[in-house]
Amino acid sequence: MRILYFGDVVGRTGRDALLNVLPSMREHYRADLVVVCAENATHGFGLGAKHAETFLAGGVDVITMGNHVWDQRDLIPYIDREHRVIRPANFPEGTPGVGAVVVDVGRGRKALVLQVMGRLFMEPLDCPFRIVDEILARHPLSGRVNAIVVDVHAEATSEKMAIGHYCDGRVSLVVGGHTHVPTADHHILAGGTAYMTDAGMCGDYDSVIGMVKGSSIHRFVRKTPTERLTPAEGAATVCGLFVETDERTGLALAVEPIRIGGSLTPTGFQGAAP
Numbered sequence: 001m002r003i004l005y006f007g008d009v010v011g012r013t014g015r016d017a018l019l020n021v022l023p024s025m026r027e028h029y030r031a032d033l034v035v036v037c038a039e040n041a042t043h044g045f046g047l048g049a050k051h052a053e054t055f056l057a058g059g060v061d062v063i064t065m066g067n068h069v070w071d072q073r074d075l076i077p078y079i080d081r082e083h084r085v086i087r088p089a090n091f092p093e094g095t096p097g098v099g100a101v102v103v104d105v106g107r108g109r110k111a112l113v114l115q116v117m118g119r120l121f122m123e124p125l126d127c128p129f130r131i132v133d134e135i136l137a138r139h140p141l142s143g144r145v146n147a148i149v150v151d152v153h154a155e156a157t158s159e160k161m162a163i164g165h166y167c168d169g170r171v172s173l174v175v176g177g178h179t180h181v182p183t184a185d186h187h188i189l190a191g192g193t194a195y196m197t198d199a200g201m202c203g204d205y206d207s208v209i210g211m212v213k214g215s216s217i218h219r220f221v222r223k224t225p226t227e228r229l230t231p232a233e234g235a236a237t238v239c240g241l242f243v244e245t246d247e248r249t250g251l252a253l254a255v256e257p258i259r260i261g262g263s264l265t266p267t268g269f270q271g272a273a274p
Helices: 011-029 049-057 075-081 128-138 157-167 213-222
Strands: 002-006 033-037 062-064 100-106 109-117 147-153 173-177 194-196 238-245 252-260
Touching: 002 011, 002 147, 002 173, 011 033, 011 049, 011 238, 011 252, 033 109, 033 147, 049 062, 049 075, 062 109, 062 147, 109 128, 128 147, 128 157, 147 157, 157 173, 194 238, 194 252
Parallel strands: 002 033, 033 062, 109 147, 147 173, 173 194
Antiparallel strands: 002 238, 100 109, 238 252
């Protein structure tokens, strides 16, 4: 199976850049599955239902969220009925939406996409390791599903790496997000699982993690309130990764980082200009 994953989409610039390159990316990589983290896609905070529909219509198969999942209130009823938009699975029982979804990718194959949120320096949610075990027990790799993507939305690199090794050999890909900076550690773990600590963001890198520099810097320097942070709207870099899996085992054969446009050094197929 051929999988494309794109990191946290930030604001209008990130949305437009990703949707512009996505058709050529799907064609070039012959992608069976496209997963996008869009928890910052609407004005930098959360995802509105309208923008969710735009992503799904534009070629995205599954949208993952994160700690900003409830920032746009119209997503709450939407996520309860549209299960291709998932939130962290380790939210308490009864929370709207689902934390994992199985999608049909064609030719009789299915893929499981699940998301968990880390607990270091973040909200004290249920244990992500336990939740992963529960979900994988219901959907074993090369059993009911042909590929498994685990999205880890977390602050600490150590926690993301621990989850990666914990899942090694049981899933196709473990990919981290939330810190908006692409790491250089994309590789295949000993047990055959592709891993990357942070896929980066789809947004303007002439910024502070996607937000306008002035207000962000002021918060650090002065330690006083500022106006609400807003997304930077310069040229965006589309960041993510491509993974190819073994059709028999569901484990990874190759992993390749993607950086297109904007101010970061490009990697991978460049597609149409963002």
